[in-house]
Amino acid sequence: MRRARSFTRLTGIVAVAVASLALTACGSGSGSESTGDSTSSGPFTIRVAMGSTGETVDAVFTKLKAAYEAKYPGRTVEIVIQENDTYETIGLNNLLTSRNAPDVYFERPGTRLATKVHDGYAADITDAVNGPGFTGRFDPAAYSGMQIDGKTYMVPWSGDVTNVFWFNKAIFTANGLTPPATWDEFLALCGKLKAAGITPLVDGNKDKWPIGSIASHLAERSLGNDAYIAAIKGDQPMNSAGMVAAFDNLKTLADNGYINKSVNALPDDQATTQFLLGKAAMIGIGSWLVSDQISQAPKLQIGYFNLPTLPGSGDQKSVLGVSTGFVVNANSEHVSAGTDFLALMSASEATKLFAEAGLTPMTVDPFAGVTADANTVSLATLLSSAPTKVTPADNIDVKRADEFYGAAAAVIGGLKSPQEALDAAQKRVEALPKS
Amino acid sequence: MRPSSRWTPYLLVGPAVLFFAFVVGLPLVGTVWMSFTKWSGTNRMRFIGFDNFTRAFHDTVYQRAYLNTFIYIAATLVLEVAVGFALAGLVSIQGKRTLWYRITFFIPVMLPMVVIAVLWSFIYSDDGGLINSFLTGIGRDDLRRVWLGDPGTALLAVSVVSGWIYAGFYMAIFYAGLQRVPKSLLEAARLDGASEWDLFFKIKAPLVRGMTEVAVLLCITGAFQSFDLFFVMTKGGPDHATEIITTYLVSTVFVDHEVGYGAALSVIMTVVVVGLGLLYARFRREGDVDVEY
Numbered sequence: 001m002r003r004a005r006s007f008t009r010l011t012g013i014v015a016v017a018v019a020s021l022a023l024t025a026c027g028s029g030s031g032s033e034s035t036g037d038s039t040s041s042g043p044f045t046i047r048v049a050m051g052s053t054g055e056t057v058d059a060v061f062t063k064l065k066a067a068y069e070a071k072y073p074g075r076t077v078e079i080v081i082q083e084n085d086t087y088e089t090i091g092l093n094n095l096l097t098s099r100n101a102p103d104v105y106f107e108r109p110g111t112r113l114a115t116k117v118h119d120g121y122a123a124d125i126t127d128a129v130n131g132p133g134f135t136g137r138f139d140p141a142a143y144s145g146m147q148i149d150g151k152t153y154m155v156p157w158s159g160d161v162t163n164v165f166w167f168n169k170a171i172f173t174a175n176g177l178t179p180p181a182t183w184d185e186f187l188a189l190c191g192k193l194k195a196a197g198i199t200p201l202v203d204g205n206k207d208k209w210p211i212g213s214i215a216s217h218l219a220e221r222s223l224g225n226d227a228y229i230a231a232i233k234g235d236q237p238m239n240s241a242g243m244v245a246a247f248d249n250l251k252t253l254a255d256n257g258y259i260n261k262s263v264n265a266l267p268d269d270q271a272t273t274q275f276l277l278g279k280a281a282m283i284g285i286g287s288w289l290v291s292d293q294i295s296q297a298p299k300l301q302i303g304y305f306n307l308p309t310l311p312g313s314g315d316q317k318s319v320l321g322v323s324t325g326f327v328v329n330a331n332s333e334h335v336s337a338g339t340d341f342l343a344l345m346s347a348s349e350a351t352k353l354f355a356e357a358g359l360t361p362m363t364v365d366p367f368a369g370v371t372a373d374a375n376t377v378s379l380a381t382l383l384s385s386a387p388t389k390v391t392p393a394d395n396i397d398v399k400r401a402d403e404f405y406g407a408a409a410a411v412i413g414g415l416k417s418p419q420e421a422l423d424a425a426q427k428r429v430e431a432l433p434k435s
Numbered sequence: 436m437r438p439s440s441r442w443t444p445y446l447l448v449g450p451a452v453l454f455f456a457f458v459v460g461l462p463l464v465g466t467v468w469m470s471f472t473k474w475s476g477t478n479r480m481r482f483i484g485f486d487n488f489t490r491a492f493h494d495t496v497y498q499r500a501y502l503n504t505f506i507y508i509a510a511t512l513v514l515e516v517a518v519g520f521a522l523a524g525l526v527s528i529q530g531k532r533t534l535w536y537r538i539t540f541f542i543p544v545m546l547p548m549v550v551i552a553v554l555w556s557f558i559y560s561d562d563g564g565l566i567n568s569f570l571t572g573i574g575r576d577d578l579r580r581v582w583l584g585d586p587g588t589a590l591l592a593v594s595v596v597s598g599w600i601y602a603g604f605y606m607a608i609f610y611a612g613l614q615r616v617p618k619s620l621l622e623a624a625r626l627d628g629a630s631e632w633d634l635f636f637k638i639k640a641p642l643v644r645g646m647t648e649v650a651v652l653l654c655i656t657g658a659f660q661s662f663d664l665f666f667v668m669t670k671g672g673p674d675h676a677t678e679i680i681t682t683y684l685v686s687t688v689f690v691d692h693e694v695g696y697g698a699a700l701s702v703i704m705t706v707v708v709v710g711l712g713l714l715y716a717r718f719r720r721e722g723d724v725d726v727e728y
Contacts (some may be wrong), residue, residue: 089689089690090689093475093476093477093692096477097476097477115475115477115478116477118478119475119477119478119479121477206669206670206672207670208672260561260562261561261581261584262560262561262562262581262584263584264581264584264672264673264674265559265561265581265582265583265584265589265669265672265673266561266584274562279562398690398691398692399691399693402686402690402691406674406675409672409673409674410673410674413584413673413674415586415673415674416674427495428495428496431490431493431494433473433486433490
């Protein structure tokens, strides 16, 4: 009897201990009070999650929070900002599966959005974006990649040209150079710079996407957009003759010493610094270089040119770019409150704030009433007027893009021939399980 | 003294067992379970049997990661353990003021790994890096390399940094062992005409064999845990030349969002590490010689 009572006591202690541990582990939420429905009368909080795109942009969200709370009494906004890499790798997934999942979150269109829709984390907001809060704010083309099976799941936010060739105007002028129109002209220009003892092109491909982006663009120019996308999705082989021809252009840069030898060892930010210090005449990178130039080398005069035309069946005027947007969580109890926040984000006042913070908003009037950098405005026009917008491979299929980018890195590093690199990549993607 | 109740011992160890179960047992069971599923971290888990394991055995990058890890182990056994042993020998020579040397050699162990990785990335830099600048300075431009961008040098370059950090750690272990060698023994040897070289290799080294074995085990298991140095310096590149098991695991789970496959890779790694540990223990038992001093 006594033994039985002791056992009961022990069981109770164990149960309490387990419960305590479980509560300790699970009770790490922020304590936000996301209770009630947006249609209910009680106060509630919506959580808005994103990766940081810089302090100035983050500060805009603080202003939007205040504006939203003033406009909708009883509603509060909790802004959740994580370090960008963390957010895009593990952060967002952890947030979405947590007890305090965000009601609204930043995401990229295309594969990533499709995955969220498939997994039940993206609300169908078709009716809302056709409603008064969004009317006339976006060109229908801005929703590219944000609609699946005719339903809209994302509100556009900002756009970036992912790759152009930036050049140092002083170096170009001193050497009598002008932006090239064709790839052959580009190579001739690189040759002149090299002969003058100047590194023609610098890039930092440690993370593989900078040269991977150029490879994406070269592939589209060589194969055409549909065939390029099919190759990345696995519907066509990655080692086709057209793809090898595209990669031959990378090999030409490597073989002739037109790009820095350290390309695969250098992070992209260090390559940017080298360019801004005038150690190379050009860099292949996206539109975000402008903000680095403004903050690090405000006196440096820079210009850009799009990827020169190449022999190939693709659109030779195409532009490589990505857009971003915000999604309302399908599991949110406050879907309409979430779309209200996105409507506020899309209004002209918010557009102005984002443009002043250095972004290129995707609204119809991205720079209205704003004195924006000339290169930023020009790039926004380039992207919006592009006859073909090319999506970088990692926005199409992350795993296959990793192999594609790896092949591009091997070629630009002079480690493999285009055929060898693409054969190896094809072999690897063939071994991937079917999704 | 007998416990007042037969449950008392269980009650005493209970919290520790529960804590262990919570932080080790449950994740272990969860990982093994996940290794049999296809799961991105957010979608519905799907049981796929041994598919992840079959895939892993055909995954050439994963195999390359093992090869690189074993090369890294071999390199660090020399650069960390052997160099640490040699440093311990040097700093334990009597009559020398070795305190500052000991502190100097140990300082890298105390520095944050990420700081070290960034620092050495600059040292290895192609443009203005210390090594290439030195080679240019002595007129040996032909030896200049992109140390972290060349598959032929990248793994060795990272291993050297690892050696720079941990040689001081192993020096401290060996130094402690060498201090326990009886002075009378050394005095007797000296009277017999033994040189410092003889003292080190014929007396001190055999007497710290146990510590050498511990150091080797720490070095091997530590190599399987390595991640930050590789991630910051090379991210596994170029062309997977410095891809080790942990960098590939992290990439699989957090970049490709293949949590199920990543779990299978980590289960295989666990089996390999445990297997190596058991093998090591068996060899150690077979050659075990107790030396009392």
